Amino acid sequence: MSTTEATPAPPARGTGDVVAATDLTKVYGEGESEVRALDGVTISFPHGQLAAVMGPSGSGKSTLMHILAGLDQPTSGSVIVDGTELAGLNDQKLTLLRREKIGFVFQFFNLLPMLTARENIELPMRIAGASPDPAWQDTLIDAIGLGDRLSHRPSELSGGQQQRVAVARALLSQPAVVFGDEPTGNLDSRTGAEVLQLLRRAVDEFGQTVIMVTHDASAASIADRVVFLRDGKVVRDSGRMSASEILDTIKTLE
Amino acid sequence: MLRLVLRGLATRKLRSALTAIAILLGVTMISGTFVLTDQIDRAFVQIFEQGNAQIDVVVKDRPPFEDQQTEVYLDADVVDRVRDVEGVALAEPFLQVQGYLVANGEQLVSQGGAPNFVFSSLPQAMNPYTPVAGRLPEASGEVAVAKEIAEQGGLEVGQAAQLATQAGARDVTVVGILQFGDGTTSLGGSTSVIAPLADVQAWWSLDGKASYIYAKAADGVSEDELAGRVRTALDDPGLIVQTAAEDSAEQASELNALIGRLIRFALLGFAGVAVLVGAFIIFNTFSITVAQRTREFAMLRTIGASRRQILGTVVGEAFVIALAATLVGLVCGLGFAWGLNRVFELVGFGLPATGLRMPWQTVVVCLVVGIGVTVLAAIGPALRATRIAPVSALRDGAAPPRGRLARLTPVIAVLIGVLGGAALAAGLTQDIATEQRLATLAAGAIAIFIAVAILSRYIVRPVVHAAAPPITAVAGGVGRIAAENTGRNPARTAVTAAALMIGIGLVVFVTIFVGGLRESFTGAIDDSLESELIVTAQGFGSPLPAEVLPAVRAVEGVAVASPVGGTPAQIGPGTFALIGVDPADIDQVYSFDWEQGDDALIAQLGADGAVVEANVASDLGVGVGDSIDVVSITGATATFEVRGLYADEQFLNGVTITQEALGPLLQSNATGINTLFVKEAEGADSAAVQAAVEAALEPFPTAQVQSNAEIKEQIESGVNQLLVIFYALLALSVIISLFGIVNTLVLSIFERTREIGMLRAVGTTRRQLRRMIRWESVITSIIGGVLGVLIGILFGWVTAQGLEAEGIVFILPVGTLLLFLALSIVAGVVAAILPARRAAKLDVLEALQYE
Numbered sequence A: 001m002s003t004t005e006a007t008p009a010p011p012a013r014g015t016g017d018v019v020a021a022t023d024l025t026k027v028y029g030e031g032e033s034e035v036r037a038l039d040g041v042t043i044s045f046p047h048g049q050l051a052a053v054m055g056p057s058g059s060g061k062s063t064l065m066h067i068l069a070g071l072d073q074p075t076s077g078s079v080i081v082d083g084t085e086l087a088g089l090n091d092q093k094l095t096l097l098r099r100e101k102i103g104f105v106f107q108f109f110n111l112l113p114m115l116t117a118r119e120n121i122e123l124p125m126r127i128a129g130a131s132p133d134p135a136w137q138d139t140l141i142d143a144i145g146l147g148d149r150l151s152h153r154p155s156e157l158s159g160g161q162q163q164r165v166a167v168a169r170a171l172l173s174q175p176a177v178v179f180g181d182e183p184t185g186n187l188d189s190r191t192g193a194e195v196l197q198l199l200r201r202a203v204d205e206f207g208q209t210v211i212m213v214t215h216d217a218s219a220a221s222i223a224d225r226v227v228f229l230r231d232g233k234v235v236r237d238s239g240r241m242s243a244s245e246i247l248d249t250i251k252t253l254e
Numbered sequence B: 001m002l003r004l005v006l007r008g009l010a011t012r013k014l015r016s017a018l019t020a021i022a023i024l025l026g027v028t029m030i031s032g033t034f035v036l037t038d039q040i041d042r043a044f045v046q047i048f049e050q051g052n053a054q055i056d057v058v059v060k061d062r063p064p065f066e067d068q069q070t071e072v073y074l075d076a077d078v079v080d081r082v083r084d085v086e087g088v089a090l091a092e093p094f095l096q097v098q099g100y101l102v103a104n105g106e107q108l109v110s111q112g113g114a115p116n117f118v119f120s121s122l123p124q125a126m127n128p129y130t131p132v133a134g135r136l137p138e139a140s141g142e143v144a145v146a147k148e149i150a151e152q153g154g155l156e157v158g159q160a161a162q163l164a165t166q167a168g169a170r171d172v173t174v175v176g177i178l179q180f181g182d183g184t185t186s187l188g189g190s191t192s193v194i195a196p197l198a199d200v201q202a203w204w205s206l207d208g209k210a211s212y213i214y215a216k217a218a219d220g221v222s223e224d225e226l227a228g229r230v231r232t233a234l235d236d237p238g239l240i241v242q243t244a245a246e247d248s249a250e251q252a253s254e255l256n257a258l259i260g261r262l263i264r265f266a267l268l269g270f271a272g273v274a275v276l277v278g279a280f281i282i283f284n285t286f287s288i289t290v291a292q293r294t295r296e297f298a299m300l301r302t303i304g305a306s307r308r309q310i311l312g313t314v315v316g317e318a319f320v321i322a323l324a325a326t327l328v329g330l331v332c333g334l335g336f337a338w339g340l341n342r343v344f345e346l347v348g349f350g351l352p353a354t355g356l357r358m359p360w361q362t363v364v365v366c367l368v369v370g371i372g373v374t375v376l377a378a379i380g381p382a383l384r385a386t387r388i389a390p391v392s393a394l395r396d397g398a399a400p401p402r403g404r405l406a407r408l409t410p411v412i413a414v415l416i417g418v419l420g421g422a423a424l425a426a427g428l429t430q431d432i433a434t435e436q437r438l439a440t441l442a443a444g445a446i447a448i449f450i451a452v453a454i455l456s457r458y459i460v461r462p463v464v465h466a467a468a469p470p471i472t473a474v475a476g477g478v479g480r481i482a483a484e485n486t487g488r489n490p491a492r493t494a495v496t497a498a499a500l501m502i503g504i505g506l507v508v509f510v511t512i513f514v515g516g517l518r519e520s521f522t523g524a525i526d527d528s529l530e531s532e533l534i535v536t537a538q539g540f541g542s543p544l545p546a547e548v549l550p551a552v553r554a555v556e557g558v559a560v561a562s563p564v565g566g567t568p569a570q571i572g573p574g575t576f577a578l579i580g581v582d583p584a585d586i587d588q589v590y591s592f593d594w595e596q597g598d599d600a601l602i603a604q605l606g607a608d609g610a611v612v613e614a615n616v617a618s619d620l621g622v623g624v625g626d627s628i629d630v631v632s633i634t635g636a637t638a639t640f641e642v643r644g645l646y647a648d649e650q651f652l653n654g655v656t657i658t659q660e661a662l663g664p665l666l667q668s669n670a671t672g673i674n675t676l677f678v679k680e681a682e683g684a685d686s687a688a689v690q691a692a693v694e695a696a697l698e699p700f701p702t703a704q705v706q707s708n709a710e711i712k713e714q715i716e717s718g719v720n721q722l723l724v725i726f727y728a729l730l731a732l733s734v735i736i737s738l739f740g741i742v743n744t745l746v747l748s749i750f751e752r753t754r755e756i757g758m759l760r761a762v763g764t765t766r767r768q769l770r771r772m773i774r775w776e777s778v779i780t781s782i783i784g785g786v787l788g789v790l791i792g793i794l795f796g797w798v799t800a801q802g803l804e805a806e807g808i809v810f811i812l813p814v815g816t817l818l819l820f821l822a823l824s825i826v827a828g829v830v831a832a833i834l835p836a837r838r839a840a841k842l843d844v845l846e847a848l849q850y851e
């Protein structure tokens, strides 16, 4: 991929659905103690979108995300990520799929404590034995605005800085989709906003696709699309919403 | 609190089990050693008690000084005076020598160095042997054999055989097959043949001699009473009169001192190593668990647990693990002893057996050592646990505070190392008793091990950083992570590696030391001998028949056959070898390494000249021109003038005089020829000469002919056998240290569960994860291996320096050392199997959500 210095190239991806799930159910336990964490979820996410998944605690947000990301298997239903059907993939194939097509930002413990910020960013690519595109890497590093702290270890970085490093790490391999499970859940609102801004830029400027779970209405308000879950079902799927609209919706759901 | 302890152990099953194994194996070795040596002890006692069961009083010669290697004899006619003592029902002279039967062309000798006895026959009333077939020998030329030999050689009553005697082979007829005592006691592989006294006396040049006079008391006379009466009647300070009980106890303890003590000493040494390695592992495990349980302890503190109670939980856990492991180890010790018995049997050195028993002292020792070492090793980590502040409960990733002495750690470690070095130096150079010397050396070695273990934490990070690029090149990105993980907690890695270091270090040391020992023997053959063949007598310290000398000299192709013989002698305060050489031709077969003097001296030694080995001379404090007074084992005395000094720890390690001067100092059965050095004629065919010499010696079955190369081979194989035994015993320590690596890995994987989940989520395959763990293990084991090799070389070098006077040289077996390094890598790979599997099995989601 050739790039000029100033303009980062959006990755060359199709415009169809990056992630498509059909009739997903996930049942935990049996009989009396049976929990339907997901109950017939059909949803797809097109390329180049920032989507927020919301819902009360226990509504199945994490479960959905884990299944979409190939970290967990549904009880029934199918998931297609960037053209690949996940059902029937063995652990090895799933791992390689995650490695190549999926980026992750978790709420906690994204980074290896003994590696520097830069090394953490490069980690998945190093594991894959690939070398990152230097221009893209520079762009990302520029975007997270860590400056001279790149050679610091996570313990020497603030929570917001750590999460921005995690975002850069998720983006470095230019995955088909980045999943975030409450990526700002552990941050105060200002540092949280910086991280969200970074995700927003990833979509707008770098043409990435991001799906994040969040509890926070203002976080969800920057998303192109807000999906509400309740009791394992999609109860509302809307385009961009303002924070107050989102809060209202949440109230009606509870 | 006890409930908490037990609950804690139950929830940390794998950890507890791995810790327990470290203790268990050490205890197993200790308990096995005691069981085994107890078995040997009791067997010896039983052998001699059964041997003396039929008699009451023993009379023996009192040599002018103690020398356990030399049999002494008294005049057989002392028996007449014993018979005259009132209360003696029966008295007989008894003679014991070394020899064996040759039947159907097979030498019926013991395996693995146990003695081959020939005993003079006693009347049945006094004889511990009873016929199971045939009868006891009566007439000249009759023998009876122990049933073990009969089985070995397929002998039957009435069979013709030959008896290998000091005077050559003698035709005999087997008239009986015998059992010893009640037939249940194994004699530890030794063989016994019984022949009439007159034959034994004649064939071993012991006319009129006896080893003992045995007496049996008349009814109503006690052993003690009879011994007193015999002592009074004989009234001879040159004779010892003992009750049969005293005699058997003394013989058992002498033999035990020779064999049982040696085995016990060696085995306990290795057990000590195992325990030391175990202590390292226990210390490490408890350090890690305490760190991991910081929040738990802090929480206990917030809800009101006192420091003492926290200490109690950790130490209590150690105690419970140790108790369980020790009890199991005790039982395993029985199995270990059983296994050792089989091993000794396999290498042809059957131990005398009486069945295994667990003496109560063993239980006490093992409990003390097992529990003591564990609790001691756990006390440091436990104290750290008590210093955890209650507030840590609220913080994530809190670690116990460093101790107050933490800053001083390197200083203390260096101090320990220096003290250890000083102890090593002292142990090697100071003139102290062997036991003290070994204890000093052991303490020094342990101190150095501990110092290195502590200090090596400072090299872990540099090593890991240096190793990261090559490992990354080989293993990819996970290699890098593995390297970083290893460097994450240097103290932990260092102690884990140190446990392996001890095992490898001792393996390397033993290899170097034994190699030096071998070199000192084989080197001496090359350096000192001008001859090509050596004739020696089979049987420990037995002389060759005098007829051997002319027989060999007459062989065509033999240029020189020079006899060397000797006797122990008391010179000054010590016992040294008095060696007789033939001044006419010794210089043609042996080259003296003169420190003072030259070959010309030998021809002029005469009846009162001596040349002395340099170390012996310095022990005696004599130099050229001084005179030395000697007392031989027969009590004969002589004075020699020191004419020259030479160096040789192998062949002529003592005071060398002429054969002629030696003669009057020898016992009647000694010929003065223990060894013949044979030099071939110029241009002779070596193989042909050896064959001719062997043929010429056919009538003397005890004489064995070996070329220098064969002797070297024999030394080599003996040394290798020794090495195999050492390796096998040290292997246990290495295995224990592997458990240490497993333990550390398992614990750290446990700690890093979420991290591992993250790695898997971002695309690390199971295989890569296994590879990562494997590299962590291998890096640790390489650190341990390299440190071990270095420390082993150091110990080997120091020892070689200290024992230079003994002829020990220092050689670096580079190939072998590389092999050990390779083995330590293999060890790392093996140790990683279970932890890697566990890590790879982790479910990604569960790992990510792990609390």
Ligand SMILES: Nc1ncnc2c1ncn2[C@@H]1O[C@H](COP(=O)(O)OP(=O)(O)O)[C@@H](O)[C@H]1O
Pocket: A028, A029, A035, A036, A037, A055, A056, A057, A058, A059, A060, A061, A062, A063, A064
């Ligand atoms: N491993 C599991 N075992 C049993 N029940 C689970 C498990 N994971 C999630 N659940 C249940 O599934 C439901 C959805 O959980 P989750 O997806 O974590 O919800 P959210 O992320 O929206 O809070 C909850 O009722 C939760 O208790």
Ligand SMILES: [Mg+2]
Pocket: A061, A062, A063
């Ligand atoms: Mg959740």
